[in-house]
Amino acid sequence: MSKKKFLKFNNDIQKSFNRVIGCDGSSSVLRNEIINKTNAKFDKKPLGHGYKELTIPPSSNGFRIEPNALHIWPRGNFMLIALPNMDKSFTCTLFMPIKGNF
Incomplete structure (x- = not known):
């Protein structure tokens, strides 16, 4: 059985999740946290x-x-x-x- 995953928000509320969809822009706080806390890779390519x-x-x-x-x-x-x-x-x-x- 997999370990339950939680997101903790700035107001200290925690929510469990199966999937997270981040829609917070090109300077994504969510993406940066995922990269910092996991082995996720990210490559940013500006559109020009x-x-x-x-x-x-x-x-x-x-x-x-x-x-x-x-x-x-x-x-x-x-x-x-x-x-x-x-x-x-x-x-x-x-x-x-x-x-x-x-």
């Missing part, structure tokens, strides 16, 4: 792209572009997406290479 959040503010008449459409503008190594907000602005995310000529 970054992102910048931009805003399309609302006009005096409301949304500047259609709020009920999917706005994705791919251009070579770049991509811009726009998602509507409740205040009639858009949050835009520009994905682009971190290095190189633009």
Whole structure:
């Protein structure tokens, strides 16, 4: 029989588990703990792209572009997406290479 496994959280609560799925990002605290406490191996390979959040503010008449459409503008190594907000602005995310000529 295998030994029962537990996770201990910052608030000192412990929970038993069979599997753990970590979704805490590229600087994962969970992954670092697993690596430090086991023989797990990890290889981090950056994508070479970054992102910048931009805003399309609302006009005096409301949304500047259609709020009920999917706005994705791919251009070579770049991509811009726009998602509507409740205040009639858009949050835009520009994905682009971190290095190189633009």
